[in-house]
Amino acid sequence: xxxxxxxxxxxxxxxxxxxxxxxxxxxxxxxxxxxxxxxxxxxxxxxxxxxxxxxxxxxxxxxxxxxxxxxxxxxxxxxxxxxxxxxxxxxxxxxxxxxxxxxxxxxxxxxxxxxxxxxxxxxxxxxxxxxxxxxxxxxxxxxxxxxxxxxxxxxxxxxxxxxxxxxxxxxxxxxxxxxxxxxxxxxxxxxxxxxxxxxxxxxxxxxxxxxxxxxxxxxxxxxxxxxxxxxxxxxxxxxxxxxxxxxxxxxxxxxxxxxxxxxxxxxxxxxxxxxxxxxxxxxxxxxxxxxxxxxxxxxxxxxxxxxxxxxxxxxxxxxxxxxxxxxxxxxxxxxxxxxxxxxxxxxxxxxxxxxxxxxxxxxxxxxxxxxxxxxxxxxxxxxxxxxxxxxxxxxxxxxx
Numbered sequence: 001x002x003x004x005x006x007x008x009x010x011x012x013x014x015x016x017x018x019x020x021x022x023x024x025x026x027x028x029x030x031x032x033x034x035x036x037x038x039x040x041x042x043x044x045x046x047x048x049x050x051x052x053x054x055x056x057x058x059x060x061x062x063x064x065x066x067x068x069x070x071x072x073x074x075x076x077x078x079x080x081x082x083x084x085x086x087x088x089x090x091x092x093x094x095x096x097x098x099x100x101x102x103x104x105x106x107x108x109x110x111x112x113x114x115x116x117x118x119x120x121x122x123x124x125x126x127x128x129x130x131x132x133x134x135x136x137x138x139x140x141x142x143x144x145x146x147x148x149x150x151x152x153x154x155x156x157x158x159x160x161x162x163x164x165x166x167x168x169x170x171x172x173x174x175x176x177x178x179x180x181x182x183x184x185x186x187x188x189x190x191x192x193x194x195x196x197x198x199x200x201x202x203x204x205x206x207x208x209x210x211x212x213x214x215x216x217x218x219x220x221x222x223x224x225x226x227x228x229x230x231x232x233x234x235x236x237x238x239x240x241x242x243x244x245x246x247x248x249x250x251x252x253x254x255x256x257x258x259x260x261x262x263x264x265x266x267x268x269x270x271x272x273x274x275x276x277x278x279x280x281x282x283x284x285x286x287x288x289x290x291x292x293x294x295x296x297x298x299x300x301x302x303x304x305x306x307x308x309x310x311x312x313x314x315x316x317x318x319x320x321x322x323x324x325x326x327x328x329x330x331x332x333x334x335x336x337x338x339x340x341x342x343x344x345x346x347x348x349x350x351x352x353x354x355x356x357x358x359x360x361x362x363x364x365x366x367x368x369x370x371x372x373x374x375x376x377x378x379x380x381x382x383x384x385x386x387x388x389x390x391x392x393x394x395x396x397x398x399x400x
Contacts, residue, residue, distance in 0.1 A: 001027045003091045005274060008080040010138075010224060012291045013252035014274075014284070015061040015072040021083035023091070024275055026068040035064045042071060046090040052101045053086070053109055065275045077125065077137065078118040085112055120158055127161040134171050134255060136228050143228075145169035146255075147202060147236035172236060173391050174255060178243045178286050179264025179302075182380045183222070185368075186264060187242045189384035194238055197388075197397035202236035204229065206244065211235050223247030227254035238391065245285050249274040253292045260320075260390035261289035262300035262383055266307045283307035290315050298340065298390035300383065303330070320390055322382040324375060331357065342386040344378065351385050351395060360385060360398045 006023040009016070025042070027033060039062040050058055055075070063070040075083035089105055092098075121137060128135040128144045136143045143152045149170025153159070177187050184205045194201045195212070202211045204226035209216040211233045221229065222244035230239050231254075243254065266283040276282050287308070293299050299315055301308045303323030312319055321334055322342035331352060334341045341352045349366065350357045361381075363369050368377040385398050 001025060001033075001095075003088065006084045006088055007250055008084060009072070009252040010077070010080065011252035011254060012256060012288070013072065014249060014288060015063060015070070016059060016074050017291060018074050019077050019080060019252065020058070020072060020074040021080060021087055022070060022072045023084070023087045024068055024070055025091070028067075035069055039064065039069045039071065042090060042094050045094045046071070046073060046087065048101055049086050049090050049093075049106075049109065052106050053113060055086075063275065065277050065281070067277075068275055070275045076122065078121050079113050079116050082109065082113040082116050085109060118155075120160065121155075123161040124158055124164065127164070127166075131166060131169075132171075132257075133166075133169050134231070134257065136231060136255070138225075138228060141228075141232075143232050145171055146174065146231045147172035147239060148234055150232050150234060152232055171257070173238050173260075174231070174258045175238075175240045175260040175262065175387055175391055176243045176253075176255075176258050176289055176292055177241065177262045177264070177383075177387070178245065178248070178289055179262075180267045180269045180282075180286075182264040182376060182383065183242045183244070185377065185380045186262065186383045186387070187240050189381060190240050190387045193384060193388045193397050194240065194391065194393055196400050197393045199238040199393075200235055202230035202233045202239040203241065205242040220244075224251045224254035231255060240387075243289065245270070245276075245282070246273065248288050249276065249285060253288060256292050257294045257297075258289075258292045259294055259297045259392075260300055260387050261293045261297070262387045263287065263289055263302065263305075263308055264380070264383055265302050265305045279307065283311060287311045290317070293317055300386045300390060302379065302383065304379065320386045322379070322386040324379055324382075340386065340389060342382040342389070344382070347372070349378070349382060349385065351389055351398070353389055358395055360395050 004024045009020045043060050059074045061072045125135045133144050134146045142158050143150050151169050191201045191203050200212045204221045206220045206222045208218045209221045209226050209229045222242045227241045298318045298320045300320045303321045304325050320340035326343035347363050348359045349361045363372045
């Protein structure tokens, strides 16, 4: 048995709606273990430690899967490294059969928590929340607002909350894109549409971080680091971010309050990482984007994917559907419910935003559709249309 993947969760995540820490416990698949009992015991030890360090308000959630189990714990954002130490300490105490909390262990944990504490960071975050402004923090920098309206400080030089220049801070529209296939293509198409509409778009993907036509850096930036780089660029008036499953499981959501979040599809890919061992669990991981969607925003889902259709039933917000299999009857149902939709009718890519469907572009005029043969790219195009529509971009930019 081994404790692995002990990690900070810097935002809402797979099992919790707030930041914290997580770890995986793994063992050989042939071992006969009472998994639920092991996790219950570990949770009890962790609860003892939380009480000992006066973190009584934190939440602990466990989950089992073939060959292992997960432990997730909420924690203050200025104590996430300490939170990982608490999980490790709880595991060691349980594994060694130590009863109670030894004074040496407790003193070490309290010292680590005190050294990491940053009350000013918490006050700045709380003030940003009160003003409905985005708040991003990492080991080096802290920012309020996004894009053209962001204010950025070195983490060691953040101001007293009352002294921040709140009147100059603002947010920009943000969209997140995840899924097994088509993420990067959908992001690129959506960025092209937004650029046609006159926006300077910051984007992050598995290939690069860009602002407008300028590449800031190349590489896999589909995680939270790439998202922060894009969101903090002062030239951007809109952001469209590829959000890969690995980053979501490793750190949680990079940002919340997004105007639109899109999930392309779910299929078996990289199963086994972070306890995601089957397609339903993978779908749950990707559906984390529902937590990132602003209550007034839209969750954009591929109707061709049954896992997404099933999970949509438990989503209380506004949905935009897109897909190749959307029939006239289904479009009418969406229209009657007030849902938006992007679909194909008589060889034409269509968009509906609560009124009568409108033609956008003939498939034969959509170059990457290969004359209609590349069905996956038609789907990606519909997704980009649905996403940019949710961002308030009109049909003219989509067609051009």
